[in-house]
Amino acid sequence: MSLSYERLADSSNEDEEEVNVMHLRNVLSHRRFDKDGGNDGEVTFTVEDAVEHIGFGKFQIFLTLIMGTFSFSDACEMMLLAVLSPVLRCHWQLSSFQVACITTVVFVGMLIGSPVFGTASDRFGRRPILILVAVWICYYGYMTALSPTFFWLLFLRFLVGFGIGGAPQGFTALSEFLPSKQRAKLLGSFQVFWALGTCFEVFMAYLIIPSLGWRYLVGISAVPLTISLLSFLNTSFASMNESMVEHYVPESVRYNIAAGKQEKALETLEKIARTNGIQMPPGELVKSKEVPRGKIQDLFTSDYLRTTLQLWYLWFSAAFGYYGLVLISSEILEFDSVCGAMEKWNQDSLSEDVCYCQLLTKSDYLTLIFTTLGELLAIPINMILPDVIGRTRLLCLYFVVSAIGNGLILVCSTRLVLTITVFAVRACTSGIFNIVYLYTVEVYPTTVRALGLGSGSAIARVGAMITPFVAQVLLTYSIRSAMILYAGVCLLASILSITLPIETKGRSIQEFERQSFTSESKKLQICIYPYMGERGVSAMFTYGHTIHCIG
Template identity: 30%
Template structure:
C-alpha cells in the first residue's frame, strides 16, 4: 500500500491559500504580543509621572511582565503539546485579552504591577503561534515564510509606537493599555475556523483527523494529496541508543514506518517531554538554545527600553538639566517610532542570509553586527548618532531573533516541539526580567558605560554560542 508523510503532503500542495489564512491568524497573535511588549517603552515614564514612582519601581513594571512571560511560555507550551495547538492558542488569547483590559482600570501602582504580571503570563504563549504556523509550511521555503511571518511583529511595534504617539498626546496611559488589547479580541471570533496542526494530530495517533485537515488544505489550495495513506514516522526506541550522536538524532527519520500506539500518544507533551529535552541526544541543543534565547531577549527588549532612556540620560547626566516633559515626550515618540522601523531592514537582512548561508551563520553574524552598532554608545553621543546606532542595532537584533524563532521549532520533534520552544522562550524571558535593571536603573544612575558593556558581553557570548549548535536545519523536514 502506498503511503505518504506530512512533509510529502505539504511539499505536494505547496504554500497556498490555506497557509495564507493560517499566516494571517498567527500573525495577528504575533502582532498582539509585540504591541503588549512595545508599550513598555511608554508605560513606565507615564506611570512615573502620575504616581511619582522611583526608577527601581519603574523598571519593576517591565520586569514583572517578563517574569509572567517566563511562567506563561512554559505553561502554554505544555498545554499545546498535551491538549493541542488550538487549545493553547485559545486559552492564552482569552487570558491576555481579559487581564490586559483590566490593567487599564488599575486603581493603584501595586494593582497595575500585578495585572501586568498576568498579562505577561498570557503573552508568554506567543511562541505557540510560531510553532503552529511553521507546522503548516513546506520545508523548502520555511525560512522565507518565517521572515514574512515576522513582519507582523514589526507591524505590531510600529502600530504601538504610532498609537502611543496619538493616544498619549491627548489622552492617558489607560487608553493606551485598553486599545493595545484590540488585536487579542479580534482573534477570538475567528477561532472556530482555525485548524489543528496535522503534525500534532499524527503524534496523538489521530491519523483520520490529520487526513481531514490535509484534505481541507488541498481543497483550499486547489491541489491534490499524494496517493496512498497518511503515515507518521516517529523516533523509535532503537534510535535512542547511547552510540547515536546528537547530529544523527536530530536528523529526520524517513526510512521506515512505525506504529504509534495510544500509550505513546498519552505521554507526549507536558512534563513527560522534559527527560527527552534533557537527554544526551538533545542536551547540547537545548542548553545552547536556552542561552541564545536569553541573550537575544536581553538584547532586543533592552534596545526597546534603551530607546526611551538613552537620549534622556545623555542630556541629564552630561548637563544635569532635565528637559521639559513635553519636549522629552516628543523626542521619545519620534525616536521609538524611527527605531521601530529598523525592524523592516532587519527582516530583509535575515531573509537574504537565512537561505543563502543557513540558520547558524545568520544568527552569529547579526549578533556580532548588533554588538558593533552598540559599541560607540559606551560613550555619550549626540542624539542623531545615538538614534542611527540604535536603528542599526535594532535591525540586527530583530533579524537574529527572527532566525532563532525559526531555528528552534526546526530542531525539536513534534511531540516535544511546543514544550521545548516554550521552555527556551521562558529562559529568554529571564533576559527580559534582567534587562530593565540594566537599561533603566543603571542609565538613570548615570552608568551608561557599564550598562552598554553588559549588553556587549552578552551579545558576544551569544554569537559564539551559535557556532556550537550541533546541526544546521536549512532545508530539513520537521519531524
C-alpha cells in the same frame, strides 16, 4: 524486504559508490508491511505526506494572516512596556526599581505560562488553547487599563504575560499546515508582523498619550488581538462545494491523529485540499512513525555539550540585548541621558527625596518609530546572508555591530546620530533572534529539537527578566556602566558565535534516524531529509567508512 539501487556515477574512490535509492520514501512510508516483513499491497500516506502534496495555497495564506495577528499583538503588548514607563513614572511617582518591575513581571508570567499552555495544547488541541490564550490576553489587557493602583497594575500585567506565554502555539499551529519548503520562509513573515506591531504601538502612543492618556493606550493595545479572536470564531471560507463552510483555523491534523480522531483529521485535510484546488494523495491516512522523545540529559552528551552551553548564552544575550535596547530607547529620550542629564535627575531626586519624571515629546515618539523600523531591515538580511556567509558568521557580525553600537550610545552627540545608531543596533538585535532560532532547529536532531528550543527559550526569558534592572535602574545611576555591560555581553556572544562547533549552513534537517540495511558484507546507510524531490534520496554507499549524506 529487498532494497534495490542503481549506479549513478563512477566514484574516484573504489571504496565508495554513489547510489540512488529509488522512491525510498514510497517504499518506507506509502506501503504497509506486516509483522513478517511482507507487503499487503495497501497504499497509505501520512499527515506529512498529505501536507507536502497539498502544498502552499489559499488556505495557508489566510492562516498565516490570522496567526500573524498573534505576533502583531504580542509586539504591541511588549512595546507597550517601553512607551508606558515614562508615563507611569509620572502618574504614580514611581522609582526606577518599580518601573523595572512592570516589565519583569510580564516575563515572569511568560516563563510560567509557556509550559502550562504548551502542555494543555498537546492534551486538548491547538485551536481551543489558542482561543483561550486570545480571550485571556484581551480580558486582562483591558482590565489593566482600569488599574486603580501600581500593585494592581503589576498583578494584571503578570496575568497578561502568563497569556502571552501561550501565544507561540499560534506559530506551532501554522507550521503543522505548511510544506517544508515554505516553513522557513514563513518565519521571516512573522518577523514582519512583529516589526509592524512595534511600530503600530509607538504610533498609537504618539497619538493617544498626549491627548487621552495612558489608560486609553493600554485598552487600544488589546484591540488587535480582539480582532484576531473574532477571526478565530467568525472567519470562514467556502470550499468547492459552496454549501460547505469551515473555519480557517481548524484543529491540528496531527493532534486529531494522535487523539484517535482519524476521520476528523482526514476531513480537515480534504477541505484544505479543496480550498487549494488540489487532489488528495491516493491511499489511506495512517499515523506517522513515532520518533522517541529525548531527555534533557541528551543535550549534554559529548556531541552536544559545548553547543548547548554556547547556545544557551546566545539565547540569553539575544533577549537581554533586544529588550534592553527597547527600554533604553525610551529612557535616553526621556532624560537625554547620553549627555549626562539622567544622572543629574537621579542625584537631584535622591537629595531632595522627590521623584522626577519627564514625558516623551512628539519628536521623541517619532524617533522611536524610526528606530523601530530597523527591525524591518533585518528581514532581507536574514533571508540572504545566512546562506551566503553562514549562520555562525552572521551571528558574530550581528553581535559585534551591536557591541559597537552600544558603545557609541555613550557619545554625547546630536539626535540624528543617536537615532541612526539605535536604528542599526535595533536591526541587529532583531536579526539575532531569528538566526539563533534557525540554528537551534538545524543543529539538534529530531529527538531533542523541541528540548533544545524549549530550554533556549526559557533561558531567553531569564535574560528578558533581568534586563529591565539594567536598562531602567542601573542606567539612571550610571549610563556608562549600563552600556559597557550591554557591549560586553554582546562581545562575549560574538566570540561564542564564531566558535560554535557546528556550522549548519547547507545542512538539512533530519526528520528520521539514520537507517541501516545490510546486504552480505555491504552496509548501506541512508540519511533521509524532509524534502527529497522527484528522484528520491541520494546517499553515499560505503564499506565501513564514514557516511557522507548528499542533500
